[in-house]
Amino acid sequence: MTLAAPSAGTTGAGAAGPVIRAVDLRKSYGDTHAVDGLSFEVTSGEAFGLLGPNGAGKSTTMRMIGAVTTRTGGELEILGLDPDRSGPDIRAQLGVVPQQDNLDDELRVRENLLVYGRYFGLPRAQVARRADELLEFAQLADRAKARVDALSGGMKRRLTIARALISDPRILLLDEPTTGLDPQARHILWDRLFRLKERGTTLVLTTHHMDEAEQLCDRLVVVDKGRIMAEGSPAQLIREHSSREVLELRFGSDRNEAAAETLAGVGDRLEVLPDRVLVYAADGEAALVEAHARGLAPITSLVRRSSLEDVFLRLTGRSLIE
């Protein structure tokens, strides 16, 4: 998989400074520190990802960036504005896809786009034209007059994404955009997001799918328990925190621990999961040869490239998807 170079220069004005700047950003709910000191910057035209397990604080961060939730502490600047003071002017320039769809079931599919466009003060004719374009974009043109509650989960998701684009935002915030989509719909959506990025829209997205992060993000932060564990491009993160290849061995549920003891010293590092043993090594095939040489007979073996999943496992000791 090749990664796109950061699309610097695709936007004119404003490309110089960061469009989002967070310094020691914090949000607490009572004793829960949902976001516990995040610092990051997003530059114009960039696709920036927040990767982390459930409860990491991704959505809370997105709501603060979206100028919906006020921060408990730290600094936050969106498009050069402070969300505490300029919330409406910031939101005028954002498109938001929340984790949970909040479409209006009382309205038809197209109407959901129309009323939303009006919220940005856009003239009716312009909203109507854009609504039709976006229905095409979201492959919902034939459903324009359908009731929202008659849509499938994936269609609703696509409608929510179309809705977020109605005002042609400078920054698009996507909180787990592909949750509930089938693989085909996910790939179509990735393609759409990629095109938006090419046109200069800044993307900020959260996900727990490593493949999604690898496909879409120029740069990402791995978040856990409200803190940043690592930051960089997907390739960089893999290089820094994992070996080039991974050998996956399955010995059957009770025998993984024992096999791992026998494997000690093979590769750079071992990770024992409930269902398999991961051997991190520059050369996975060589590691497999060594395992056989030590008398091990795995039920299955697989050599693959390191992924962000491995980075996450390394950094937090936990799987992304539990």
Added chain:
Amino acid sequence: MSAPALPAVSTPTAGGSGPRRAPRFAWWYVTEHLLRGMRGYLPTVVATAIGTPVVYLAVFGIGLGALITENVAPAGSAATTYLQFVAPALLCMSAFALASEEFSFGIALHLTWRKVFEGTRATPIASGQIADGFVAFVAIRMVITAGVYGAVIAAFGVVPLGAIPALVLTGVLGGLAVSPLAVYAARIQGESGQFAIVQRVIILPLTLFSGTLFPLTQLPIFLQPIGWISPLWHAAELGRFLAFGPSGQWVAALVHVAVLVAVAAGGWIGLRVVLTRRLER
């Protein structure tokens, strides 16, 4: 599978050619949205608005009116029949019923059950403007319902046509004074039958004991405070005065207006505060 080509977007630069500032009169877009939602059940709205007064006029005019021959209107009032006594109150009751529905179920529907306001909140609209837009929507719904009511009672010659606009305004003001209910509705996160209780224990008694169908003074003195605290009583009394007099009772009328305006404003401001708290957590 190959994805279809991205359609041409209206502006060549795209990706950020959208608005840079929040729109003015943002609250109106909330109202516009809610009115569009109402379109779906507009036939019901209109049928109810026309059907209810016709039924009530039949019950109170032809039925009860025939039994109640005593003049219950205050001395000096131009109202001579029981029907004329109840008609302004019935108009206010229609707005009151609608307001108590919208300010409970309507709030829960958009805030908790469907989270529509959460979507609105992600746009340039501020939470307070969502409250404003919602109150304006309820007011418009009441104008429609009370307006139809007024047209019907004027058509039957019960109330002089010239008094109808003032009567409709009175009904709407009385309905807006139900807004404290919206403050309660916006505070509860999970509705589990509270509204049904509110309807039966608060709204229904208020409807019946607010000097609507009979003068408040018919009640024993210890029950009369129900009327005094009821927006409906203030609205009904004001409506009767505006339709039939007696002229000269301006002070009492102004007191009714003042009470209604104060309660409506209190509820409205309260709703702004609670909605802001709910939507900005």
